[in-house]
Amino acid sequence: MREAAFVKQNKDKWLKFENVINNKSQIHPDELSSLYIEITDHLSYAQTFYPGSKTLDYLNYIASQSHQIIYKSKKESSKRFITFFTKEFPLLMYQYQKQLLIAFLVFMLFTIIGAYSAANDGAFVRSILGDGYVNMTLENIEKGDPMGVYKEQGEFNMFLGITINNIRFALITYILGTIFSIGSLVKIMETGIMLGSFQYFFFTKGLGWESVRTIWIHGTIEISVIIIAGCAGMVLGNSIMFPKTYTRLESFIRGVKNSLKIIVSTIPFFIIAGFLEGYVTRHTEMPDWLAILIIGGSLALIVFYYVIYPRQLYKKQQNNHLHIPKIPTINE
Numbered sequence: 001m002r003e004a005a006f007v008k009q010n011k012d013k014w015l016k017f018e019n020v021i022n023n024k025s026q027i028h029p030d031e032l033s034s035l036y037i038e039i040t041d042h043l044s045y046a047q048t049f050y051p052g053s054k055t056l057d058y059l060n061y062i063a064s065q066s067h068q069i070i071y072k073s074k075k076e077s078s079k080r081f082i083t084f085f086t087k088e089f090p091l092l093m094y095q096y097q098k099q100l101l102i103a104f105l106v107f108m109l110f111t112i113i114g115a116y117s118a119a120n121d122g123a124f125v126r127s128i129l130g131d132g133y134v135n136m137t138l139e140n141i142e143k144g145d146p147m148g149v150y151k152e153q154g155e156f157n158m159f160l161g162i163t164i165n166n167i168r169f170a171l172i173t174y175i176l177g178t179i180f181s182i183g184s185l186v187k188i189m190e191t192g193i194m195l196g197s198f199q200y201f202f203f204t205k206g207l208g209w210e211s212v213r214t215i216w217i218h219g220t221i222e223i224s225v226i227i228i229a230g231c232a233g234m235v236l237g238n239s240i241m242f243p244k245t246y247t248r249l250e251s252f253i254r255g256v257k258n259s260l261k262i263i264v265s266t267i268p269f270f271i272i273a274g275f276l277e278g279y280v281t282r283h284t285e286m287p288d289w290l291a292i293l294i295i296g297g298s299l300a301l302i303v304f305y306y307v308i309y310p311r312q313l314y315k316k317q318q319n320n321h322l323h324i325p326k327i328p329t330i331n332e
Contacts, residue, residue: 003050009245010042014062021065034254039063087313089265092258094310096235103188103230107223110189114196128197137201146207147214150282159278166222166270170229174263177233180241184233191226213291214284218277220298225266225273228306232262269302 001009017035020027027035043063046056093100118124126134140148153161169187176183202211239255240248280294 001049003053003055006042006045006050007055010038013038014042014059018062021062036063084261085265085268089261090305090310090313091317092261093265093306094314096231096258096262097307097310099234099238100228100231100306103185103227103234106185107188107192107227107230110192111196114193114198115200116196117193118197118200125197125201128194129201134201141205141207145284146202146205146210147281147284150214150277150284153278155279155282157278159274162218162277163270163274166226166273167267170226170263170266170270173226173229174233174236174259177230177236177259178240179237181234181237184230184237187233188227188230191223195223210284213288213295214281216295217281217291217298218273220295221269221276221302222273224299224302224306225269228266229263232259235259235262272298 013035016027017032017039020032020035039059040063043056043059046053046059050056114128118128136149137146140146145151150158173184173187176187199208199211199215202208236255236259239251239259243251246254276294276298
């Protein structure tokens, strides 16, 4: 690679690292460590291919200045738990908006396919949901309590069971991402088909609104975080398929770290969804306005935290880094 092309490809990372060295910006210690490893790799490359160049001198300088900063910054903050959710993860999530959008669109597409299939095949709903569930629901409808399934267990037992089951399902969706990202997308497809056929079933019984206002009290967050788990699986799978400038092993390690952070971010939301399903959804007598408020608030929370807030935080960080020092210029 020509020296000018090498500089052009990597200069943004060098400038970011130099800003930290000069105390003009701050980044998370883990990100700083990753940048340090990249800088030292670039230094070794420059020593081999550009000996005596300004690029080599520059990389030597920033690498030599950074060692003490790395180990100083590695000390864990007592507020790490809070900063993970308020800064570290949202900035990370900004990088994966494309994967999140793909996961969402795949889910929506197969939800429509599920509803369409149920509309054109009378046996489809039973093949997806199972005879036991369909028969139980029909019995509840005859009893005048179509959402009675949410009242069969005690609140705490249902909350605990649902939360554990949802986290388990999300982990499976995530781990299947190792199958070239397709595994995670397949689980999202299955979830979409199941939801589409499930909702269509209630609409055919004249219970469309009743099912929506009840199921989506907990389902808004529950389904959203399953989509996010699929996004995490894609991040993991893409790190294997598309290593970019890293070795495949380095890319995979980075993919594991970043995707696990996405999964960790969903745990509080699964707990919230489990709480809503165990303690709130069962109150089918609640007024419509309250159900709509819970559903709308849940949707707003997910969209803000995973889409809007990461963009706001990234934009704010960029505005704080307007004054960037120049790296040595190179004649092509």
